[in-house]
Amino acid sequence: MEGFYLLPHPPIIVPEIGKGEENKIEASSKSFEIIGQEIKKKAPNTIILITPHGPMFNDAINITYENSIKGNFGQFGASQISMEIRINKKLSKEISETAKNSNIPVVLSTKELLSHYNVHISLDHGAMVPLYFINRFYMDYSLVHITYAPLGDLELYQFGIAIKKVVEKTNEKVVLIASGDLSHRLKADGPYGYNPSGEKFDDAFLRLLENGQVTEIFTMNKEIIYNAGECGRKSVLIMLGAMDDIHFKGHLLSYEKTFGVGYGIMKFESTGPCQSKLNTIVDAVKNKNNNQSNPYVRLARESLTTYLEKKKMMEELPSYVTDEMKNLKRGVFVSLKKNGNLRGCIGTIFPATSCIADEIIRNAIEAGLYDPRFEAVELSELNDIEFSVDVLTEPETATKEDLDPKEYGVIVRSKGRTGLLLPDLEGVDTVEEQLSIALRKAGISPFENYSIERFKVIRHKEE
Numbered sequence: 411m412e413g414f415y416l417l418p419h420p421p422i423i424v425p426e427i428g429k430g431e432e433n434k435i436e437a438s439s440k441s442f443e444i445i446g447q448e449i450k451k452k453a454p455n456t457i458i459l460i461t462p463h464g465p466m467f468n469d470a471i472n473i474t475y476e477n478s479i480k481g482n483f484g485q486f487g488a489s490q491i492s493m494e495i496r497i498n499k500k501l502s503k504e505i506s507e508t509a510k511n512s513n514i515p516v517v518l519s520t521k522e523l524l525s526h527y528n529v530h531i532s533l534d535h536g537a538m539v540p541l542y543f544i545n546r547f548y549m550d551y552s553l554v555h556i557t558y559a560p561l562g563d564l565e566l567y568q569f570g571i572a573i574k575k576v577v578e579k580t581n582e583k584v585v586l587i588a589s590g591d592l593s594h595r596l597k598a599d600g601p602y603g604y605n606p607s608g609e610k611f612d613d614a615f616l617r618l619l620e621n622g623q624v625t626e627i628f629t630m631n632k633e634i635i636y637n638a639g640e641c642g643r644k645s646v647l648i649m650l651g652a653m654d655d656i657h658f659k660g661h662l663l664s665y666e667k668t669f670g671v672g673y674g675i676m677k678f679e680s681t682g683p684c685q686s687k688l689n690t691i692v693d694a695v696k697n698k699n700n701n702q703s704n705p706y707v708r709l710a711r712e713s714l715t716t717y718l719e720k721k722k723m724m725e726e727l728p729s730y731v732t733d734e735m736k737n738l739k740r741g742v743f744v745s746l747k748k749n750g751n752l753r754g755c756i757g758t759i760f761p762a763t764s765c766i767a768d769e770i771i772r773n774a775i776e777a778g779l780y781d782p783r784f785e786a787v788e789l790s791e792l793n794d795i796e797f798s799v800d801v802l803t804e805p806e807t808a809t810k811e812d813l814d815p816k817e818y819g820v821i822v823r824s825k826g827r828t829g830l831l832l833p834d835l836e837g838v839d840t841v842e843e844q845l846s847i848a849l850r851k852a853g854i855s856p857f858e859n860y861s862i863e864r865f866k867v868i869r870h871k872e873e
Contacts, residue, residue: 411577412452413585414649414658415445416619416642418673419463419539420591426488434668441663441675442543448677450548455582456498457544457551458573460645461536461589464557465529467517471509471569473502474531474555475518481533493533493541498552501576501584505554509572514565536589558644560749562794563628564692566644570651571688577652588649590642592616592672600670602639611638612665612672615646619660619676624650624687625694631873632796636750640672654687656680695793699872705730706799706870709767710744710774711792717775718789727767735767741802742769743832743867744777746787748795754781757800759821759830770799799870800832808864815844819867824860827852833867 422428423435423442432439449457465472480494506516517523521531533541537555558566577584592615593608594601611634618627627650635643663675700715702708709731716724727736743757756776763769774797778787787795805821813820819833822845829852831844838844846856854860 411574411584411586411652412454413449414653414678415585415587416646416649416660416674416676416678417442417445417540417587417589418591418642418675419461419536419589420669420671420673421483421486421535421539422669423539424483424486424488424491424542426491427483427486435666435673437664438666438673438675442540443546444663445675445677446543446547449544449585452585453548453583454551454585456501456554456584457541458501458554458556458577458584458586459537459540459589460556460558460587460648461534462558462641462645463534463536464555465519465524465527465531466557467559469559469561470515470517471559471561472517472519472557473506475499475502475506475520476531479531479533479553479555481538483535483538486535491542493538493545495533495541495551495553498554498582501552501580501582502554504576504579505573508576509569512568512572514569514572515559515561516569540587540589556648558648560644560751562748562791563644563647564688564695564793566647567628567651567654567688567691570648571654571686572651573648574652574654586649586652588642588645590645591640592642592674593638593640594671595637595639596667596672597670604670605637605639607634607637608639608672610634611640612667612674615640615643616660616662616665616674616676619646619678620662622658622660622681625691628691629694629698633871642674653678653680655684657682657684692793699793702872704870704872705732705735706766706770706801707797707872709735709770710797710799711872713771713774714778714787715789715792718778718787718792723775724771731767735770736765738766739764740766740769742766742773743800743802744770744773745798745800746777746795747798748791753791753795754778754784754787756781757802759802759805759828766801796872798872800867801870803866803868805863805865808862810841810845810862813841813844813862813864815839815841817866818864820844820848821863821865822848822852822854822860823863824852824854824858827854829854834869
């Protein structure tokens, strides 16, 4: 391929939309112009662009498969700015077929297909903002328009490898653009407020890209990634797959956070060929997951992994299990998250086994296989799943005035029905909300007589 670029997509940077506000991110504007001029010199036949904002499927990467795609900035008050770009259908189809041969789910989306979902094919701002600047300098290209899906990190990387394989078979000159903003939580008045993880994510992510440290990108702290509220990481993971067999370094042209969102513009330079990085990445992710310092989450992961691999429960407690885990009896909840979304959660209010360790072993398997809200977890998913373990303290009788949804979980009981809600849940900010959800889970009317108990949770998370 001729070039690789990380480009943001703030509509406000387009002068007709910003109406002067774009001057506050002038460094980004100048960097976009540099990229546009560079792409003009490269004169690619095709631009492959990965966006977070096209029609997105939960279970498959979406590749536009029409003769052309068009759009305008009407939703941002500038409908006079429009573009229509021809689609490289041949390359799009070959990428789809190659990915499917590697068991990566891909959909070739047509107008007819998307009409079933009441969705129209059009250029999204994740594509249009970068192309707006490129088109000022160069327009003689076709497009492969890809919307990523919330698949596992390794699947996205392997999709990038599929892109690489297809491009290498052609004689086309191709550049690849990973469209995506960084953290959206850099300022209190930003779109999602402030979270300290935003700055941590942006700093680490850009530094690792600059240094070509691909493995470390895949082993970044998952909680920081989730709390950062970014939209560009998955685009980049695909791009990294397309650079699987080269060493590279990134050149950061600019980084701005004026509006509470991180806008990073970076181009990548190959520094020589290398062996595929895939196996090294897989080993690093497995090693990180399997060697957690926290024995509670480590045991939960090992329990589910052992059961999926051997179809039976662990027979002996590992040496890292602590005396507390062996000797105390407590209720335990094991939660699984994938890409920030719940993937399973099963727990016991009161202990059902002889100790905390056995409770974790049992509930990890239950959460992975028998949560009725989800399909059973497959072994191939484990590297993309984050485990957490909540150990409950002894419940105590309480009144409504004793509750605090951030500090205490709640148990409600009436006529043999029981409802439980853990503390410190996102979106549960008041006692009234906490009680309402717990009662609804138990099938108890708020007008019935019911008892209240409260408890605390000691929460253990993966690093």
